[in-house]
Amino acid sequence: MSDLLERLRGRGWRVTSQRRVVAEVLDGDHVHLTADEVHARAVRRLPEISRATVYNTLGEMVSLGEVLEVSTDGRAKRYDPNAHRPHQHLVCSGCGTIRDVHTTGDPLSQLPAEERFGFTVSAAEITYRGLCPSCA
Amino acid sequence: MSDLLERLRGRGWRVTSQRRVVAEVLDGDHVHLTADEVHARAVRRLPEISRATVYNTLGEMVSLGEVLEVSTDGRAKRYDPNAHRPHQHLVCSGCGTIRDVHTTGDPLSQLPAEERFGFTVSAAEITYRGLCPSCA
DNA sequence: TCCTACGATGGACGCAGTCCAGGTCAAGAA
DNA sequence: TTCTTGACCTGGACTGCGTCCATCGTAGGA
Numbered sequence A, B: 001m002s003d004l005l006e007r008l009r010g011r012g013w014r015v016t017s018q019r020r021v022v023a024e025v026l027d028g029d030h031v032h033l034t035a036d037e038v039h040a041r042a043v044r045r046l047p048e049i050s051r052a053t054v055y056n057t058l059g060e061m062v063s064l065g066e067v068l069e070v071s072t073d074g075r076a077k078r079y080d081p082n083a084h085r086p087h088q089h090l091v092c093s094g095c096g097t098i099r100d101v102h103t104t105g106d107p108l109s110q111l112p113a114e115e116r117f118g119f120t121v122s123a124a125e126i127t128y129r130g131l132c133p134s135c136a
Numbered sequence C: 001t002c003c004t005a006c007g008a009t010g011g012a013c014g015c016a017g018t019c020c021a022g023g024t025c026a027a028g029a030a
Numbered sequence D: 001t002t003c004t005t006g007a008c009c010t011g012g013a014c015t016g017c018g019t020c021c022a023t024c025g026t027a028g029g030a
Helices: A003-010 A017-028 A035-045 A051-063 B003-010 B017-028 B035-045 B051-063
Strands: A068-070 A078-080 A088-092 A098-101 A120-131 B068-070 B078-080 B088-092 B098-101 B120-131
Touching: A003 A017, A017 A035, A017 A051, A035 A051, A051 A078, B003 B017, B017 B035, B017 B051, B035 B051, B051 B078
Parallel strands: A088 A120, B088 B120
Antiparallel strands: A068 A078, A088 A098, A120 B120, B068 B078, B088 B098
């Protein structure tokens, strides 16, 4: 049983075979899958699972803060199961590979008060872009 | 004549009424419009202009580095005419308003070599999220 | 003024994501 | 164990954003 599923159960989630499979797909592979990729992998284990259910389940995991949504290009959103350790993303402009990276210092502290325009700023997402070794 | 259009002409762009109108729409209003909003405003000045032309023109301006594409939500891309001064974005989670902001220090220097995994890192985009004064 | 290659048009198409009416089932109660 | 019920799942239609393409129009050089 995955940690993710355990945490969700602890929050009063009804555990169904569909939700289990989606959680396992995300937990098993620490890459950043699109919803359709999650669906494709889920179908291997549970052929009847529908696309709508995958979208719903991913959306619920995101609202519960157990999974992060990242959209680094204008295309499909990707889902990041590594929601409990703060991190940023490094994206290859060639092949689209995404890696989790850790920065020194807190990005929020780099935004001076006079640049906040009265906003209550609560988060900062950094996307680093470049070429991976294979694409360079 | 807008600066933007002057620069584009200098790059050998054929200047048509459609391209002029798109450039003027972007230049006139320093907000971050979606392609459809650009189209809606362009139609007021040139009723026959097509959606495809607006998309093509925006895409060309982006490839020429004269306009930036920003996608802060998973929805429509927005176009930022302020491509020549490095800046980051502050987005209201309530209403979606986007403001250009300037950080202290260079975000690239916050990514240590051992976190680069052999990538040639060339850019960093920061999206700050929070609530604007009206939404707070 | 003429020519022609580059640009514009608009309608069809594709992908990502959402919605909905109706059928199904997990989990608590007895 | 069986019953009950409301939460959940399904599949197909639908929407929004963006792209493609065949055809027509025109900016700008000769």
